[in-house]
Structures are given as C-alpha cells and as structure tokens.
Amino acid sequence: MSENYVPSSKFGKWFNDRLPLLTLSKHLTDYPTPKNLNYWWTFGGILTFCLISQIITGIVLGMHYVAHADMAFNSIEHIMRDVNYGWLIRYIHSNGASMFFLAVYIHIFRSLFYGSYKSPREIIWILGMLIYLLMMATAFMGYVLPWGQMSFWGATVITNLFSAIPLVGESITNWLWGGFAVDNPTLTRFFSLHYLFPFLILGLVVLHIWALHVPGNNNPVGIDIKKPSKDTVPFHPYITIKDLFALLVFMIIFSGFIFFAPNILGHSDNYIEANPLVTPKHIVPEWYLLPFYAILRSVPDKLGGVILLFASIFILIALPWLDSSKVRSAIFRPVYKIFFWILVIDVLALGYVGAMPAEGLYLLVARVATIYYFAHFLIILPILSRIEKTEPVPLSITEPVLGGMPKTEMIRSDKKNV
Amino acid sequence: MCNTQTKSRTIFLSLIFLLFAFNQAQSEEKIKPLEVDWTFKGITGKFDRASLQRGYQVYTEVCASCHSMNLLSYRNLGEKGGPEFSVDQVKAIAANFEVEDGPNDEGDMFTRPARPSDKFVSPYPNVQAATAANGGAYPPDMSVLVKARKGGSDYIYSVLMGYEEPPQGLELDDGVYYNKYMDGQKIKMSNPLSEGIVSYSDGTNATVSQMAKDVTTFLTWSAEPHLETRHKLGLKVIIFLIIFTILVYLSMRRLWSRIDSEK
Ligand code: HEM
Numbered sequence: 071m072s073e074n075y076v077p078s079s080k081f082g083k084w085f086n087d088r089l090p091l092l093t094l095s096k097h098l099t100d101y102p103t104p105k106n107l108n109y110w111w112t113f114g115g116i117l118t119f120c121l122i123s124q125i126i127t128g129i130v131l132g133m134h135y136v137a138h139a140d141m142a143f144n145s146i147e148h149i150m151r152d153v154n155y156g157w158l159i160r161y162i163h164s165n166g167a168s169m170f171f172l173a174v175y176i177h178i179f180r181s182l183f184y185g186s187y188k189s190p191r192e193i194i195w196i197l198g199m200l201i202y203l204l205m206m207a208t209a210f211m212g213y214v215l216p217w218g219q220m221s222f223w224g225a226t227v228i229t230n231l232f233s234a235i236p237l238v239g240e241s242i243t244n245w246l247w248g249g250f251a252v253d254n255p256t257l258t259r260f261f262s263l264h265y266l267f268p269f270l271i272l273g274l275v276v277l278h279i280w281a282l283h284v285p286g287n288n289n290p291v292g293i294d295i296k297k298p299s300k301d302t303v304p305f306h307p308y309i310t311i312k313d314l315f316a317l318l319v320f321m322i323i324f325s326g327f328i329f330f331a332p333n334i335l336g337h338s339d340n341y342i343e344a345n346p347l348v349t350p351k352h353i354v355p356e357w358y359l360l361p362f363y364a365i366l367r368s369v370p371d372k373l374g375g376v377i378l379l380f381a382s383i384f385i386l387i388a389l390p391w392l393d394s395s396k397v398r399s400a401i402f403r404p405v406y407k408i409f410f411w412i413l414v415i416d417v418l419a420l421g422y423v424g425a426m427p428a429e430g431l432y433l434l435v436a437r438v439a440t441i442y443y444f445a446h447f448l449i450i451l452p453i454l455s456r457i458e459k460t461e462p463v464p465l466s467i468t469e470p471v472l473g474g475m476p477k478t479e480m481i482r483s484d485k486k487n488v
Numbered sequence: 489m490c491n492t493q494t495k496s497r498t499i500f501l502s503l504i505f506l507l508f509a510f511n512q513a514q515s516e517e518k519i520k521p522l523e524v525d526w527t528f529k530g531i532t533g534k535f536d537r538a539s540l541q542r543g544y545q546v547y548t549e550v551c552a553s554c555h556s557m558n559l560l561s562y563r564n565l566g567e568k569g570g571p572e573f574s575v576d577q578v579k580a581i582a583a584n585f586e587v588e589d590g591p592n593d594e595g596d597m598f599t600r601p602a603r604p605s606d607k608f609v610s611p612y613p614n615v616q617a618a619t620a621a622n623g624g625a626y627p628p629d630m631s632v633l634v635k636a637r638k639g640g641s642d643y644i645y646s647v648l649m650g651y652e653e654p655p656q657g658l659e660l661d662d663g664v665y666y667n668k669y670m671d672g673q674k675i676k677m678s679n680p681l682s683e684g685i686v687s688y689s690d691g692t693n694a695t696v697s698q699m700a701k702d703v704t705t706f707l708t709w710s711a712e713p714h715l716e717t718r719h720k721l722g723l724k725v726i727i728f729l730i731i732f733t734i735l736v737y738l739s740m741r742r743l744w745s746r747i748d749s750e751k
Pocket residue numbers: 110111112113114115117118121174177178181186187191194195196197198199200201202271275278279282286287288289
C-alpha cells in the first residue's frame with residue numbers, strides 16, 4: 071500500500087522523505103475504488119474539471135475586464151469583440167457556470183439516491199454543502215459583473231433580502247452595498263470576492279476529496295466493502311479512463327452550448343446596460359437558483375421568505391441525521407425510492423414556478439412544492455427511515471450472498487454499466 | 489426491476505432537459521415572432537455577405553439618424569466574417585463622418601474626417617438628447633440589440649414588419665404607433681421602412697421585407713461579430729471530441745474487459 075511506498079530512484083527517495091508527494095500520487099493511483107460504480111459517480115471528476123475551467127477562463131477574463139459601473143458593460147463587449155478569442159473565453163465561462171451547476175445537481179441527487187451522505191461520509195457531505203453554498207455566492211456575484219439590467223436588478227433584489235433582518239437589516243444591506251444602493255462600490259467588491267471564492271472552493275474540494283479517501287467511495291449497492299479486494303479496482307487506470315470518457319461526453323454537450331447556443335441559458339436583458347431608472351418587467355435569477363427563488367417568493371412575508379430560503383439549504387446539512395435508515399442505497403429501499411423521485415419532481419417544479427410571475431396558480435404550486443420540500447426532509451425521511459421495510463442487501467459486490475434472484479440481476483446490471 | 493437503473497436514468501435525464509425547456513418557454517403572452525430562414529441559423533450558418541453590405545446601407549441611410557451603434561468601429565466593416573468591405577471602401581465610408589478630436593497643440597478641439605479606427609459616430613450627443621428628440625422614447629443603441637431582445641433576429645425582423653392599422657376603437661397618442669410584435673402592441677418609433685426608401689447599390693429591389701431582412705442580418709452580425717468563426721471552430725471541436733471519445737471508449741472497454749470477466 072502507498073503508506074510503505076518507497077520510490078525506486080535515489081532522488082525520488084531523497085525528495086519523498088522530505089515531502090511525500092510521490093507517496094501521495096501513489097495513494098491516488100492505487101486508491102481502491104468499488105468496481106461497480108456507475109456513471110453517476112463520474113460527476114465528481116467532471117466537477118473538478120468545471121472548477122478548473124472556471125478558474126482558468128476567469129483569470130483570463132479578469133485581465134481584460136474593468137470593474138467600474140461606467141465601463142464594465144463595455145469592457146465585456148470589448149472582450150467579445152476585440153480580444154483574441156475573447157468570445158470563446160467568455161462563453162466558456164458563462165456557460166461553464168451553468169454546466170457546473172448541472173453537474174453539481176446531478177452529483178447531489180446521486181448522493182441522495184445512493185445514501186452517500188450517511189455514516190461514515192457525513193463530513194464529505196457537509197463539505198459538499200459548503201462548496202455548494204460558496205458556488206451559489208460565487209455565481210451570483212459573477213452574474214453581477216457584466217453590469218447588465220439583470221445583473222443590476224438581480225443584485226438589488228437579492229441584497230435587499232438582508233434588509234428583512236430585524237434591527238440590523240438596514241445597516242447590513244448598506245454595508246453590503248458600500249452605499250445606499252447597488253452602485254460602483256458594490257460592483258468592485260463583488261468582483262474582488264468573485265475572484266477570491268473559487269480558490270476557497272478549491273480548498274474545500276481538497277478537503278472534500280481527502281475526507282472521501284478516508285472511508286473510500288460509496289457504491290450503487292451502498293454496502294461497506296473490503297479494500298482492496300475483489301470488489302475494488304485501482305483508481306488508475308480503471309476509474310481515470312472511465313471518468314475521462316464521461317468527461318468527454320460532458321464536454322461535447324458543453325461545446326454544443328458554447329458554440330451553437332451560447333446565450334440560450336442567459337437572459338436577453340443582460341445585454342442591456344444596467345439602468346437604475348428602468349426596472350425590468352420580470353426579474354429572474356439564473357436557472358440554477360430558481361428553486362430557491364420560488365421558495366423565497368412563496369412566503370408573503372419578506373423575513374419569513376428569507377428564513378425559509380436559508381432553511382432550505384441548511385436543512386440539507388442536517389440530512390445525515392434526519393435519515394437514520396441503516397441501508398444506504400435506494401435500490402434496497404423501495405419506498406424511499408419513490409419519495410426520492412417525488413423530491414426530484416418537486417425541485418423541478420420549484421424551478422419552473424421560480425421563473426414565472428409569483429401569482430395565481432404559479433404561486434399556489436410554489437407554496438405546495440415548498441411545503442412538500444420541507445416535509446420530505448423533516449417529516450417523511452425521519453419517519454420513513456424508522457418504519458421502512460428494506461430489502462436484503464448483498465454481502466459483497468462480487469458475491470451477492472444474501473440476494474435472491476432479482477438482486478443478483480440488479481448488481482449485474484450495475485456492473486454492466488461499468 | 490432489473491433495469492431500474494436504466495429506467496431511472498432515462499427519467500432523470502429527461503427531467504433535466506424538461507427543466508431547460510421550461511425555462512426557455514417562460515412564456516409571456518406575446519404574439520410569436522415571424523420565423524425567417526436566416527442563412528446564419530444552424531450549426532453551419534454563415535452570413536450572406538451581400539445582405540450584410542445592404543444591411544449596412546439601410547442602417548446608415550435610415551436607422552442611423554436616430555439609433556447609435558457605440559460598440560462598432562468603421563474598421564469592423566472590413567473585418568473577416570462581417571460585411572467585408574474592402575480597405576478602400578472602409579476608408580471612404582469612414583471619411584463621410586466628422587469626429588471631434590484634440591486638443592491640438594494650441595489646446596483647441598477640432599473636427600476631422602473619421603478614420604477606420606474611429607467608433608461609429610452617434611446621431612445624438614447623449615441619451616437625454618436622443619430621448620428628447622424622439623418624443624420621450626430613447627432609440628436604443630443597436631450594437632447588441634439583437635441579443636438584448638427575446639426572440640433575437642426573428643423578433644427584430646418582426647417589429648420592422650409589424651406595423652399595422654390599430655384595431656377599431658384603440659386610441660393611440662401622438663407619436664405612438666401600433667405594432668403587433670411590441671410589448672403592449674405600442675411603439676414610439678414610426679415605421680422606419682417604406683418601399684424604395686433606399687436604393688440598393690447592388691440593384692436589389694428595396695422592398696420592405698428585403699430591407700428588414702438585410703438590416704436585421706447586419707444587426708445580428710454587429711451583435712455577434714464572431715459568429716462565423718464560432719460555428720466553424722465549434723464544428724471542428726465537436727468532431728474532434730467525438731473521435732476522441734470513441735477512442736477512449738474503446739480503450740476503456742478493453743481495459744475493463746479484464747475486470748468484467750474476472751468474476
Ligand atoms: C466544486 C464542487 C465539487 C467537486 C469538485 C466535487 C468533487 C467530488 C469528487 C471528485 C468525488 C468523488 C467521485 C464521485 O463520487 O463523484 C466526490 C464525492 C462526493 N461528493 Fe462531491 N464535489 C463537489 C461538490 C459537492 C456537493 C455540492 C455535494 C453535496 C452536498 C457533494 C457531495 C459528495 C458526496 C456525498 C460524495 C461521496 C460519494 C461517494 O462516496 O461515492 N459534492 N465529490
């Protein structure tokens with residue numbers, strides 16, 4: 071194992087005794103990984119790619135961008151028109167944000183389906199949630215930078231939320247703005263933080279993966295496995311090539327957006343320069359924040375909406391303790407599986423009504439879906455995890471000792487997807 | 489039961505795509521714009537060079553008296569992927585305009601003919617002047633107008649084609665016109681196009697729909713000047729990725745066959 075690894079070359083040994091980088095890389099290549107991981111497990115690698123791609127394109131954009139209320143909009147257009155391949159860099163970055171969120175949502179729902187958040191992986195999960203929070207903050211601030219109409223009004227709506235906090239709300243909002251409205255000081259600090267946060271995310275990702283390497287990966291059948299054993303394969307080359315394959319497929323879709331529909335995920339109003347005197351008819355955030363926007367607007371009271379908004383995210387942090395079922399994978403939890411899919415539909419519905427005006431039927435749907443969202447985590451899961459009759463789980467991946475016929479096939483089908 | 493995995497996968501993917509579709513459909517109660525078979529549509533789309541040149545003519549002879557295009561320089565008219573006027577044509581076009589320059593050695597501002605490197609000259613000194621001169625409505629800058637409207641090129645074309653007699657009983661204020669495709673069916677721009685308002689130097693018949701098409705093509709280019717490069721590069725990138733993906737897939741199968749047969 072990598073702990074006792076001794077580099078073959080003399081220099082390698084000398085270096086490794088002082089800084090065990092070679093031991094680390096040996097650990098990473100040897101890392102025993104369950105052999106039945108399906109493609110939902112490739113999104114961790116895809117996310118790493120997204121993060122690095124955002125950082126690299128972001129740094130290049132930062133070389134040409136001007137963080138000033140009078141110049142930001144035109145500096146973006148300067149990038150699009152005059153900087154060599156500036157349009158490409160910018161479209162990678164703006165669509166990259168969407169692809170990043172698409173991947174993270176799949177990654178999170180993967181964890182929900184296979185119970186990856188459960189013991190002993192709670193810290194991985196919590197680090198993941200912190201990453202997700204920072205991602206949302208980063209994306210929100212990034213969206214402000216082009217200083218279009220949606221940038222400006224989105225920033226106004228979201229920062230105004232803090233004014234709902236009793237007593238100190240007003241001061242907090244003014245502090246965030248650096249003035250009495252969203253203006254140049256807001257833009258410059260958002261740029262500064264937007265540059266900083268991805269590196270914080272990077273740090274958290276390192277911890278996330280570190281924490282992952284302690285218990286090792288969960289897997290589709292959700293059982294603990296012996297490592298290394300017949301149930302595992304070394305990370306390299308087996309998982310690296312599979313991750314690469316999935317990443318390439320992801321990149322094909324990504325390229326489809328960049329080259330052939332680069333503005334389809336954005337809002338056309340953001341090609342109108344910010345104007346504090348003209349309010350757009352519908353102020354909508356980017357698609358990946360819509361479910362939360364729907365939750366926010368489903369409460370008639372501003373403070374209540376803000377509380378629910380934050381609660382909807384923080385409730386996920388408590389998830390490992392809300393769901394006490396010992397069985398991880400939904401494959402062996404017939405009832406949980408149904409509720410899982412209802413939750414998926416619920417969140418999609420929230421996203422849909424988040425894009426619609428908060429009135430009439432839309433508002434009703436938003437309210438029902440919000441209530442269901444909380445009920446899923448606070449009522450259904452705690453009760454279900456105590457009363458659900460789970461199906462018998464196999465003892466190992468290769469030798470499904472406990473399984474009757476149907477289960478064996480299940481595992482086979484997982485393996486075939488390898 | 490045995491293919492729950494594949495089934496749930498299909499469901500999940502279709503739901504994700506539905507989400508995108510829904511967002512696109514954020515339907516406002518508006519009339520659907522006319523659909524034009526633009527040459528620049530689709531993954532191999534290119535601009536029609538002659539149409540771009542005619543479009544510039546419409547812009548400069550008609551729209552430019554009200555609408556600015558602050559983000560464009562005259563040199564852009566000669567660049568690849570655009571109208572591709574020759575160097576001399578661009579110089580001649582620029583020289584038609586006067587720009588302010590200075591201060592000179594005496595400290596005075598002066599005017600001189602524009603050069604290709606200058607930005608398009610605006611019809612009004614500022615937004616307020618433009619608004620005041622147009623009965624309180626600001627003629628928006630046209631550089632990225634196509635991307636700043638839902639519906640893009642189709643929408644812009646439709647607005648230009650959408651002037652009609654207002655329906656019976658609808659009272660319109662002075663300076664307000666009926667237009668099918670505008671929000672609220674009202675626009676504060678009088679119909680800018682009428683048959684023969686420009687005479688095309690290439691002899692094309694200047695019908696309203698021809699001019700609307702040409703000027704919209706021009707505006708689409710101005711909003712997305714690298715569209716052609718983008719399409720060309722995109723095709724190459726995707727073909728490369730597909731080939732690479734297949735190769736990686738095949739080596740993956742090879743590699744994993746050892747594990748799969750181990751059982
Ligand atoms: C920058 C964003 C993120 C990156 C780069 C990232 C990266 C990774 C990687 C490389 C893995 C291992 C491979 C895999 O299971 O897919 C992983 C596992 C995991 N991630 Fe993330 N992740 C990110 C965000 C999140 C978020 C937002 C969550 C949810 C709160 C999350 C929850 C998990 C969990 C629970 C696991 C363990 C799964 C297992 O053991 O199989 N991650 N992550």
